[in-house]
Amino acid sequence: MKLKTLGEFIIDRQQDFPGSSGDLSRIISAIRLASKIVSQQVNKAGLAKHILGGAGTENIQGEAQQKLDVYADERFIEALNNRGNVCGIGSEENDDYIELNKEGKYIILMDPLDGSSNIDVNVSIGTIFSVYRRVSEVGKPVELRDFLQAGVKQVAAGYVLYGSSTMMVYTTGNGVNGFTYDPGIGVFFLSHPDMKFPDQGKVYSMNEGNFNKTSEGVREYIRYCQEVDKETGRPYTGRYIGSLVADFHRNLIKGGIYMYPATDSSPNGKLRLLYECNPLAFLTEQAGGRASDGEKRIMEIEPTHLHQRVPYFVGNTEMVQKVEEFIKNEK
Ligand code: AHM
Ligand code: MG
Numbered sequence: 001m002k003l004k005t006l007g008e009f010i011i012d013r014q015q016d017f018p019g020s021s022g023d024l025s026r027i028i029s030a031i032r033l034a035s036k037i038v039s040q041q042v043n044k045a046g047l048a049k050h051i052l053g054g055a056g057t058e059n060i061q062g063e064a065q066q067k068l069d070v071y072a073d074e075r076f077i078e079a080l081n082n083r084g085n086v087c088g089i090g091s092e093e094n095d096d097y098i099e100l101n102k103e104g105k106y107i108i109l110m111d112p113l114d115g116s117s118n119i120d121v122n123v124s125i126g127t128i129f130s131v132y133r134r135v136s137e138v139g140k141p142v143e144l145r146d147f148l149q150a151g152v153k154q155v156a157a158g159y160v161l162y163g164s165s166t167m168m169v170y171t172t173g174n175g176v177n178g179f180t181y182d183p184g185i186g187v188f189f190l191s192h193p194d195m196k197f198p199d200q201g202k203v204y205s206m207n208e209g210n211f212n213k214t215s216e217g218v219r220e221y222i223r224y225c226q227e228v229d230k231e232t233g234r235p236y237t238g239r240y241i242g243s244l245v246a247d248f249h250r251n252l253i254k255g256g257i258y259m260y261p262a263t264d265s266s267p268n269g270k271l272r273l274l275y276e277c278n279p280l281a282f283l284t285e286q287a288g289g290r291a292s293d294g295e296k297r298i299m300e301i302e303p304t305h306l307h308q309r310v311p312y313f314v315g316n317t318e319m320v321q322k323v324e325e326f327i328k329n330e331k
Contacts, residue, residue, distance in 0.1 A: 006032055006168065006179045006188035013172065023105060024156060024172060026083045027131055034079035035127060035160040035168060036186060038072045038113070042162040043183075045119050068119050069093060072112035072127065080108055087134055088142035090306050092275040097306065099142050106155075107132050107146045111275040115243030124164075126245025130157035130279035147306060151278035151299030158283065159245045169195065169249070171286040176252075195252060197289045201316030202233055203256030205240045205247045213263035217294075217330035221323040244271065248280055248314065252287060257315035259323065261294065269311035273303055277312050290320040294327045 007029075014025045041048075045068055073093040080086045080100070087104035090097040092111040110129040118125050132153050134146045158170025166181035168188055178192030204225040211219060225236045239256070241247050247258050260269045271277050281291030281298040291298040291314040301310065313320050 201255035217327035
């Protein structure tokens with residue numbers, strides 16, 4: 001079998017676009033580097049907390065221990081800044097965007113460590129990222145409007161899943177490819193070429209503790225998922241990790257829907273449009289699925305602020321369309 005590394009894959013793809021500046025390749029390489037550093041640290045999370053002392057304390061060498069999400073945020077910013085072609089980064093970890101090289105043509109939006117409540121219990125977590133071309137003039141400081149672009153403007157998006165193995169899955173608008181990390185030699189290998197949602201989804205993922213706090217349309221859809229119906233293969237299987245990247249990744253491979261609807265206490269849902277929903281929506285559409293806020297396509301929403309939240313339904317097209325139907329016909 002011919003093994004292909006992520007490095008080779010990036011070079012191959014760049015050659016498909018003769019005359020390209022290679023900027024995007026450099027950005028993907030920076031993300032690859034940061035994800036290796038973060039992956040190593042994630043694998044030591046239990047050691048850091050229980051053996052060497054928790055965040056906010058000092059470790060054996062007398063260095064201050066950092067929370068892992070802050071650590072990840074810093075590593076990704078550092079790696080992207082070093083490449084010099086990024087003019088700004090918006091991160092779920094920071095209140096405002098960060099200005100980088102004025103000459104850079106690209107901006108990054110990211111959630112450096114999503115699902116962080118799962119770190120302490122040794123459950124999968126992930127990094128989510130997306131890349132846009134700036135709309136303001138190159139050579140001037142980046143502006144807020146560079147970050148508030150609709151998801152349809154993304155030029156690349158992806159995630160890193162720190163699971164039983166570390167994987168990077170990304171798209172540049174030409175299909176979705178997944179790479180599995182071999183920590184022994186520090187290399188990502190192409191393991192999941194051209195990923196697509198299977199034709200039929202059988203998994204539904206939602207925090208069902210919110211059942212009574214959500215709309216009747218969503219409740220109806222959950223009842224539908226649980227209904228016994230041989231012909232359509234129901235009841236579906238319920239699976240919810242509480243780490244968006246992990247839940248999404250499983251549904252992409254096995255077929256399914258992930259939902260974080262509006263609730264009484266969170267009328268716009270919980271997830272962030274720019275850092276979480278848009279990047280996974282881009283991957284989803286590239287893999288033949290659909291991402292919606294219950295009514296309309298996620299990637300067409302014009303953002304109004306950086307940390308904007310939005311109800312989220314993402315996965316197999318038919319499943320997302322079905323929940324949209326229930327929401328529309330809500331009594
Ligand atoms: P975070 O960005 O604070 O980590 O929150 C996002 C996470 C998602 O990974 C996950 O799907 C969701 O929050 C779980 O929320 P809940 O615990 O309300 O079910
Ligand atoms: Mg998050």
